[in-house]
Amino acid sequence: MADTFAFVEARGGAIRKVAFEAITAARRVADASGGGEVHALAIGAPGLRAEMEQLGRFGADRVTVVEHAGLERYSPEVFAATAVAAIKAGGYRAAFFAASALGRDLTPRVAAGLGVGMASDVTAVDLSGDALLLKHPVYTGKAIATLRLVGSPAVVSLRPGAMAASEAPRAVRIETAVPALDPGAAHVVVTATEVSAAAKLDLGEAPVIVSGGRGLRAAENFKLVEDLADAFGNAAVGATRAVTDDGWRPSADQIGQTGRLVSPTLYVAVGISGAVQHLAGMRTSKVIVAINRDKDAPIFKLADYGIVGDLFEIVPRLTDAIRKIRAEG
Amino acid sequence: MKIAVCLKRVPDTDMRFAVAADGKSLDLSGLKFDMSDFDGYAVEVALRLNEQQGPGEVTVVGLGPDAVQETLRKALSMGADRGVHLAAAEVPFDGLAIAQALAAELAGQGYDLILFGRVATDTGNGMVGPMTAELLQLPCVTAISHLDIKDGRGTAHRELEGARETVSFPLPAVLTIDEGIARPRLPSLKGIMAAKKKPVESRPAALGPIRLTVDKLELPPERAGGRIVGEGPDAVPELVRLLREEAKVI
Ligand SMILES: Cc1cc2nc3c(=O)[nH]c(=O)nc-3n(C[C@H](O)[C@H](O)[C@H](O)COP(=O)(O)OP(=O)(O)OC[C@H]3O[C@@H](n4cnc5c(N)ncnc54)[C@H](O)[C@@H]3O)c2cc1C
Numbered sequence: 155m156a157d158t159f160a161f162v163e164a165r166g167g168a169i170r171k172v173a174f175e176a177i178t179a180a181r182r183v184a185d186a187s188g189g190g191e192v193h194a195l196a197i198g199a200p201g202l203r204a205e206m207e208q209l210g211r212f213g214a215d216r217v218t219v220v221e222h223a224g225l226e227r228y229s230p231e232v233f234a235a236t237a238v239a240a241i242k243a244g245g246y247r248a249a250f251f252a253a254s255a256l257g258r259d260l261t262p263r264v265a266a267g268l269g270v271g272m273a274s275d276v277t278a279v280d281l282s283g284d285a286l287l288l289k290h291p292v293y294t295g296k297a298i299a300t301l302r303l304v305g306s307p308a309v310v311s312l313r314p315g316a317m318a319a320s321e322a323p324r325a326v327r328i329e330t331a332v333p334a335l336d337p338g339a340a341h342v343v344v345t346a347t348e349v350s351a352a353a354k355l356d357l358g359e360a361p362v363i364v365s366g367g368r369g370l371r372a373a374e375n376f377k378l379v380e381d382l383a384d385a386f387g388n389a390a391v392g393a394t395r396a397v398t399d400d401g402w403r404p405s406a407d408q409i410g411q412t413g414r415l416v417s418p419t420l421y422v423a424v425g426i427s428g429a430v431q432h433l434a435g436m437r438t439s440k441v442i443v444a445i446n447r448d449k450d451a452p453i454f455k456l457a458d459y460g461i462v463g464d465l466f467e468i469v470p471r472l473t474d475a476i477r478k479i480r481a482e483g
Numbered sequence: 484m485k486i487a488v489c490l491k492r493v494p495d496t497d498m499r500f501a502v503a504a505d506g507k508s509l510d511l512s513g514l515k516f517d518m519s520d521f522d523g524y525a526v527e528v529a530l531r532l533n534e535q536q537g538p539g540e541v542t543v544v545g546l547g548p549d550a551v552q553e554t555l556r557k558a559l560s561m562g563a564d565r566g567v568h569l570a571a572a573e574v575p576f577d578g579l580a581i582a583q584a585l586a587a588e589l590a591g592q593g594y595d596l597i598l599f600g601r602v603a604t605d606t607g608n609g610m611v612g613p614m615t616a617e618l619l620q621l622p623c624v625t626a627i628s629h630l631d632i633k634d635g636r637g638t639a640h641r642e643l644e645g646a647r648e649t650v651s652f653p654l655p656a657v658l659t660i661d662e663g664i665a666r667p668r669l670p671s672l673k674g675i676m677a678a679k680k681k682p683v684e685s686r687p688a689a690l691g692p693i694r695l696t697v698d699k700l701e702l703p704p705e706r707a708g709g710r711i712v713g714e715g716p717d718a719v720p721e722l723v724r725l726l727r728e729e730a731k732v733i
């Protein structure tokens with residue numbers, strides 16, 4: 155029997171979906187090792203505590219809430235020191251984090267602070283004897299490794315959306331604690347967080363991604379891509395490097411080898427040729443649709459469904475059709 | 484400024500990959516190797532900082548077999564000043580084991596900045612930079628897309644999901660570099676000639692204990708793909724039908 159740990163990521167006072175996924179993984183490993191408890195840790199500004207009841211639904215037994223007026227924004231040093239202290243005190247078998255922007259920054263610090271092994275950006279978790287077996291995409295998604303991680307606690311960051319959160323209701327105990335380091339003493343300080351107006355849904359979490367390439371010809375034509383994403387209702391907008399290089403879209407929207415790696419249920423590639431570096435970021439999407447006027451564009455080799463033709467005629471028609479379907483329910 | 488850049492030699496990911504007979508490593512035959520993408524950006528950042536802020540020194544550090552020296556030479560031909568090769572017959576997958584060796588090399592050398600790539604294109608780990616920082620007890624900002632250094636302090640931007648963070652930090656510090664910050668220059672012929680005379684030291688890597696290993700390597704299932712539904716806007720209704728009835732994604 156062993157307890158496990160999950161880090162609860164919040165932004166703007168609200169729990170992010172990736173936190174439920176971390177708790178689900180922690181629950182699974184606790185159950186597989188004979189039924190220990192899942193202990194969660196949430197860090198943020200005052201008010202966070204009110205959100206914590208929800209965590210019981212996914213199988214947390216205890217949540218420790220660390221609230222501090224100086225923690226409105228992420229503080230790498232305070233978060234890492236506080237997580238290290240909590241994990242040390244708990245003697246856990248494994249500790250789960252999200253491989254989100256915050257988690258990719260925080261998790262390696264925590265593992266190094268604890269002096270234990272870590273696996274990152276994991277898409278599946280299994281327990282085998284005294285090791286964790288973890289699936290992890292390598293070589294920019296061109297291969298999948300099964301990693302063996304030994305030692306306790308095993309520190310793991312989970313690729314957002316790869317393992318769905320599942321309900322396993324528990325009566326959750328909520329406790330409070332103070333940060334292990336005074337936020338005023340931190341050297342590294344986040345001085346501003348600007349929310350980009352365009353991004354409603356994150357690329358890593360959206361079930362549908364509509365992505366645009368140089369075929370759109372100009373920044374203002376991305377309206378077509380945004381309208382299609384809007385029509386789906388649950389879609390985020392992505393782009394190729396050709397597009398982010400030209401400043402038509404922010405670099406955070408770039409999908410590919412040197413951008414974001416995504417695997418939505420549906421990926422719609424609009425005016426994208428399908429260069430290997432782009433495919434590296436989206437080839438694990440469940441269903442791929444391509445719209446391109448060049449019937450020999452490499453994207454068509456990967457796409458499940460392709461339409462050959464002028465995107466400026468096809469995309470508005472598709473947007474209307476999707477809108478209609480959603481209106482009908 | 485005295486800047487160190489950690490470079491990893493990785494297989495070029497444009498190539499077609501195959502799994503070796505052991506079922507857990509890459510078949511290396513026919514692969515080309517180069518410095519990992521983001522590490523090139525890190526070299527460029529270091530060179531530009533010293534070009535803008537007055538003379539300094541850029542040291543490139545690589546851990547692995549002897550072939551790593553080729554990668555260090557490439558950085559020297561871009562303009563870095565000296566190379567340090569930490570010799571290890573194999574590069575472990577375990578990021579902490581690597582970070583321990585790098586931290587042992589970098590500690591107490593008076594570097595103002597230590598730069599890493601955001602993530603290596605082979606492991607996809609993204610951990611060696613922040614782990615090294617933690618071991619060295621240095622401030623660290625990861626995945627930065629913009630950097631300003633002034634009066635011993637730095638300001639960096641980080642891209643989050645749907646937001647951008649501005650982060651302020653004191654030097655010395657560890658940074659990991661994201662794309663978009665500074666497109667790496669190509670080595671000039673003059674640079675390549677000059678690099679031949681630049682010093683590269685080699686010493687054994689003091690790797691930490693290994694807890695993370697590869698059990699199995701697989702290629703993702705091939706996609707069927709390739710089905711053209713039709714041409715022009717008239718193909719839209721059929722596409723929508725297929726997405727609903729066949730793929731069941733809408
Ligand atoms: C080291 C390295 C890393 C890289 N990393 C990335 C990365 O992470 N992500 C990435 O995306 N790229 C990356 N690239 C760049 C990549 O090689 C390609 O250059 C890029 O993906 C091309 O973008 P694109 O498809 O938008 O443009 P193009 O290749 O120019 O394709 C535009 C497409 O639009 C079609 N088109 C034009 N007009 C119309 C129309 N009216 N209707 C329909 N179709 C139309 C054309 O037929 C064409 O196929 C990288 C390159 C290198 C060297």
Ligand SMILES: Nc1ncnc2c1ncn2[C@@H]1O[C@H](COP(=O)(O)O)[C@@H](O)[C@H]1O
Pocket residue numbers: 489490491492519521522544545546547574578581598599600601602603604606607608609610611612
């Ligand atoms: N063997 C190595 N030698 C030198 N630097 C390395 C090595 N492995 C990783 N790094 C650095 O750490 C970064 C992140 O690597 P990783 O944690 O494997 O994704 C790389 O971009 C390099 O800057």
